[in-house]
Structure formats: structure tokens, C-alpha cells
Amino acid sequence: MSAAGPQLKSGARWELASRDPLQHLLHALNQPLTGLQCSLELATARPRRPDQYIQTLREGLALTSRMRDLVNAMREIVDLQSRDRRETCSCHLDQLVRETAADLLPVAEEKKVRVCTQADRPLPVMGDRAHLEALMFRLLESAVSLAPEGSDLHITAVVEQGRARVDVSWDEQPLPESSPLSRVEMSLLIAETGWRQAGAEWLRSRIEGAQTCTIQMSLAPEPSTCKEERPK
Amino acid sequence: MRILIAEDDEALAKFVRQGLEAENYVVDSVLDGEQARIQATERDYGVVILDLNLPKLDGVSVLRHLRLKKPSLPVLILTQRTKVEDRVQCLDTGADDYLAKPFSFSELSARLRALLRRSHLPSESVLTVGDLKLDRVGHQVERAGRRIELTTKEFCLLEYLMRNAGRKVTRSMIIEHVWNLTFDTTTNVVDVYINYLRRKVDDGHPVKVIHTVRGVGYEVSHPGATEPGAVAASEVRG
Numbered sequence: 001m002s003a004a005g006p007q008l009k010s011g012a013r014w015e016l017a018s019r020d021p022l023q024h025l026l027h028a029l030n031q032p033l034t035g036l037q038c039s040l041e042l043a044t045a046r047p048r049r050p051d052q053y054i055q056t057l058r059e060g061l062a063l064t065s066r067m068r069d070l071v072n073a074m075r076e077i078v079d080l081q082s083r084d085r086r087e088t089c090s091c092h093l094d095q096l097v098r099e100t101a102a103d104l105l106p107v108a109e110e111k112k113v114r115v116c117t118q119a120d121r122p123l124p125v126m127g128d129r130a131h132l133e134a135l136m137f138r139l140l141e142s143a144v145s146l147a148p149e150g151s152d153l154h155i156t157a158v159v160e161q162g163r164a165r166v167d168v169s170w171d172e173q174p175l176p177e178s179s180p181l182s183r184v185e186m187s188l189l190i191a192e193t194g195w196r197q198a199g200a201e202w203l204r205s206r207i208e209g210a211q212t213c214t215i216q217m218s219l220a221p222e223p224s225t226c227k228e229e230r231p232k
Numbered sequence: 233m234r235i236l237i238a239e240d241d242e243a244l245a246k247f248v249r250q251g252l253e254a255e256n257y258v259v260d261s262v263l264d265g266e267q268a269r270i271q272a273t274e275r276d277y278g279v280v281i282l283d284l285n286l287p288k289l290d291g292v293s294v295l296r297h298l299r300l301k302k303p304s305l306p307v308l309i310l311t312q313r314t315k316v317e318d319r320v321q322c323l324d325t326g327a328d329d330y331l332a333k334p335f336s337f338s339e340l341s342a343r344l345r346a347l348l349r350r351s352h353l354p355s356e357s358v359l360t361v362g363d364l365k366l367d368r369v370g371h372q373v374e375r376a377g378r379r380i381e382l383t384t385k386e387f388c389l390l391e392y393l394m395r396n397a398g399r400k401v402t403r404s405m406i407i408e409h410v411w412n413l414t415f416d417t418t419t420n421v422v423d424v425y426i427n428y429l430r431r432k433v434d435d436g437h438p439v440k441v442i443h444t445v446r447g448v449g450y451e452v453s454h455p456g457a458t459e460p461g462a463v464a465a466s467e468v469r470g
Contacts, residue, residue: 068334069416075332076415079315103385103411106428107419131316134413145418184418 017181018204021077021189028181029070032063039063073186080194090220091132093123093164097157100136104144112150113170119157123164124220127198135198138191139168139213145184146211148173164219169212188213233278233348237261238268238294239310240286248281251337252344265289273301279347281340284311284322292325299326306347310335316414342402342448349399359394362454364433364441366394373433380432385410389425390433393442393452402449426450 017024043056097119108115125132140155147153147170154169181189195202195215203214235257239245245261252259260275262268265286272280272294280298284291291309298305309327311318319330329343359366363376368391373380382390388410393401403422407413411421426442434440443451 068336071334072332072416075312079313083315104419104421106424107421110420110424110427130412134316134415137411137413138415141417141419141421183416187415187418190415 017185017189018192021193022074024181025070025074025077025186025189029067029074031180032066032070036060036063036067069183069186073190076190077193080190080197083197089129090124090126091129093125093132093166093217094119094121094157096129096133096136097140097155097166100133100140101155103137104140107141108144108147108153111144111147113144113147114152115144115155116152117155119155119166121157121159123157123159123166125164125217126220127217131194132198135191135194138187138194139215142184142188142191143168143170143213146170146173146188159219160216162219164215164217166215167212168214169210172206172209172211234258234260234276235279235281235344236268236272236275236277237281238263238265238272238286238291239281239283240264241283248337248340251341255341263287265291265294269294269297272298272305277305279306279308279344281308281310281344282327284309284313292322295322295325295327308340308343308347319414338448339402339404342400343405346396346399346401346405359391359397361394361397361441361452362439363437364394364454366391375433375437382429382432386425386429386432390429390452393450397452397454400445400448400451406449422449 039056039059043053048056098117101115101117101119105115143153143155151171154167157164157166159165192202192204192213199217201214201216203212203216205212205214235252237245237248237252237259239248239261240263242263245263249259249261257278260271260277262271263286266288268280268282268286268291269289282291282294286294291311295307295309298307303326306328307326309322309330310333311322311330312333313319322330328347331340331343357367357369359368364373365375366373366387371387373382373387373390389406392406392409404416406422407415407417411417426444430440430442434442439454441452441454443453445451
């Protein structure tokens with residue numbers, strides 16, 4: 001334990017964020033807000049040199065940018081939590097995995113991250129395809145961002161115990177203790193909220209330095225078409 | 233060019249107004265939906281910036297009214313909401329673009345510029361910028377008569393940039409239109425794809441058509457090309 005008192009390891013910190021994302025983000029918002037308040041108070045307290053004003057403005061912009069990210073994340077989570085679950089279509093999770101992974105491949109290559117995708121079996125699930133596509137992009141993009149340069153990113157999509165299961169694993173990059181949630185972690189938090197709301201079970205685990213996010217969804221009973229397309 | 237801002241938050245309206253006036257637009261602002269409806273109907277504006285949550289008459293009602301009275305008047309919606317459904321509803325009602333608060337002024341400014349020239353967007357099946365040609369129907373691209381092979385995503389990206397030739401487009405605009413996502417990405421996916429495109433489109437050619445616009449995004453242009461509606465903000469003062 002450090003002299004500054006107990007600090008959360010990144011795993012524990014993530015658990016707290018995951019349990020109540022809005023509360024966590026709201027607390028996180030207090031930090032840049034307080035920073036901005038103090039910075040502006042100091043700037044107006046007494047006359048300063050022009051370069052100091054410029055510095056204050058630059059710091060203010062950086063703090064505002066952080067606040068904007070946090071507010072956007074909170075709003076997206078609120079929107080996702082209040083979203084109606086529309087299971088009007090069956091879409092193939094394996095296809096979403098393959099397409100999204102292929103879409104992000106150039107980004108991974110740039111980072112020298114090797115993407116190993118295994119998604120051969122058809123995994124029909126009920127859900128809004130465009131919505132699940134966006135959630136899959138968020139999840140895989142976050143994984144690519146968090147994977148260290150030159151490491152491997154494993155994506156598997158299989159049937160397990162009659163359910164569709166997608167595992168996304170990457171080497172854990174050690175984070176400084178009690179570091180604030182980064183934009184990527186916020187994105188992953190939004191992805192978690194979105195998948196849960198879409199009816200998936202979400203699990204995040206850490207084994208031997210590897211992070212794994214697991215999504216499990218019920219398989220659609222039959223390869224159905226959209227309800228709207230069914231003959232009346 | 234005259235712009236109407238309908239925004240009930242006076243401070244925000246003031247900042248936006250100051251920013252747009254600094255870019256040489258003439259700006260009127262109103263604080264409620266009723267005033268917005270009357271003023272936008274009676275006066276000539278190049279674009280209306282419309283907040284959705286307005287007192288007296290909500291933004292969607294103002295938008296519906298404007299679509300009946302002035303179907304070609306560009307309208308950019310400002311909103312607190314981010315749900316895809318809200319966005320779809322606004323666009324279905326006739327909004328031309330949609331920006332969620334909190335936004336940065338540079339994003340608003342870039343979107344306005346794109347919107348002001350949207351009426352000039354080419355609708356033909358073959359887009360041409362200098363010696364670069366993109367056939368939207370045949371899904372083919374060639375530069376100086378030489379065929380260029382692109383992936384589907386690269387094709388979509390180049391098509392979007394060429395449809396907006398001569399205009400600056402932000403990364404958010406690209407993500408929205410090419411990836412169909414309504415959130416800020418956490419990777420440099422746009423920049424990576426732009427680099428891929430550059431290698432295929434610009435490498436080996438003395439004149440480059442894909443340009444980085446610092447602090448904004450990207451622009452496709454060619455010195456020899458005639459770009460419809462490509463006028464600088466300083467030239468559009470009305």
C-alpha cells in the first residue's frame with residue numbers, strides 16, 4: 001500500500017465502474033470540473049502575464065475536452081439503458097465478428113497487433129443488426145486500442161452449451177494504479193452496457209496477464225427473417 | 233451568407249454567433265421555437281441552426297414547418313440526444329445534419345460549410361477530381377487512365393471525399409457517413425484508411441488529391457479541377 005493510502009488496482013477499479021458506470025463517470029467528471037474552476041479562479045484573481053493566460057486557456061481546453069468525453073459517455077450509457085430491446089431480426093454474430101475484424105485489420109496492422117479470428121460457425125442471434133454492429137465495432141476497436149504494440153488479439157466466436165459465445169482476448173497493458181478511465185476504457189464500458197442491454201451476458205476476466213471480454217447470447221431458434229418481412 | 237441560430241441557451245447562442253461572425257457570416261439569433269418559425273419563414277437564410285429543445289415550439293415542429301414552407305433550406309440540428317433513433321427521426325423529418333452537444337466550434341463550423349454547399353453535391357454516376365475518376369455504378373476507380381483496386385471501405389471513403397471535393401470534412405463526418413457510426417472512435421481508423429487510400433491514389437503522382445487539413449480533417453481537391461460551390465467562407469458574406 002502506498003503512503004497516499006489504499007489505491008485500486010485496475011481490475012478492481014473496472015469492477016466498480018462496471019457495477020455503476022454512471023456514478024463512476026459522474027465522479028470522474030468532478031475532477032476536470034474542479035480543475036477548470038480552480039484554474040479560472042486563479043486566472044481572474046489578479047493580473048497575470050499574457051503567456052500565463054494563454055496557458056490557462058490551453059489547460060481549460062484540455063479539461064473541457066475530458067469533460068466532453070465523460071458527458072458523451074454518460075449520455076450514451078443513459079441512452080443505451082433506456083433503449084427498447086428490439087429483437088425483430090436474426091443476424092449472424094459470426095458475420096459481425098468477421099466483418100468488424102476485417103474492418104479494423106488495417107488499424108491493428110499499423111500497431112503491429114496480430115488479429116487471430118476464428119468465427120466459422122453460423123451464430124444466429126436475435127437483435128437489431130445495425131445496433132449490434134456498432135457494439136461489435138466498439139468492442140473490437142477498444143480491444144485493438146488496449147492491445148500492446150506487437151501483441152496478439154484473439155477473437156473466437158463459437159457455440160457453447162447451445163448459446164453463441166464470442167471471446168475477445170488481448171494482453172493486458174499494465175495501467176498505473178488509480179489512473180482515471182481513459183477514452184478507450186469508457187468506450188469499453190459503453191460496449192458492456194450496450195451488450196447487456198441487447199440481452200447478452202457480459203463477462204470480463206483477467207487470466208495470466210490476458211484480458212478477455214466474453215459475450216454470450218441465446219441462439220435464434222431458426223434462421224428467421226425480419227418480422228417486417230414476414231408475409232401478413 | 234445569413235445564418236439563423238435558434239437556441240434558447242443565451243450564452244451558447246452568443247458564443248456560436250461570435251464564432252460564425254468571425255468567419256464572416258451574418259448571424260441572427262432567436263431564443264424560442266415560435267420566433268424561429270416566423271423568422272426562418274419570413275427572411276432568407278443560407279442555413280438554420282436549430283436546437284431541438286426550444287420553448288414555445290419545439291425544434292421538430294419548427295423543422296416540419298420549414299420543410300413544408302422552404303424544402304431546400306438547409307437545417308442543422310443541435311441536440312442533447314444521441315440515440316440513433318432520434319438522429320433518424322430528425323433526418324427523416326428533413327434535417328440535413330445533426331450535431332450533439334457538447335460539440336466543438338470547429339466541428340460545427342466544418343459541418344456548416346459542408347451543408348452550405350450540399351445543394352451543389354454532384355449526383356452523376358461518375359465523379360471526377362482532376363485525373364481521378366470514380367464510377368459509382370461500375371464500382372471502379374482510375375487515375376490518369378490507370379485502374380486502382382480498392383476494398384469496399386476504401387471505395388466508400390473515396391466516394392464520400394470525392395462527393396465533397398473542395399470541402400473540408402471532419403473525422404466525425406467521415407465516421408458517420410462511411411462507417412455509419414454515431415460516436416467518436418478510439419482508434420485512428422480514419423487516418424489509417426486515408427493512408428491506405430493515399431498509397432493507392434496519390435503515390436507516384438506529382439499532384440496529390442488527398443490533403444490533410446490540420447485541426448479539421450481531410451479534403452480531396454485537385455488544382456486543375458472545377459469544384460462546384462467550393463467557395464471560401466470569406467467569399468460568402470451575404
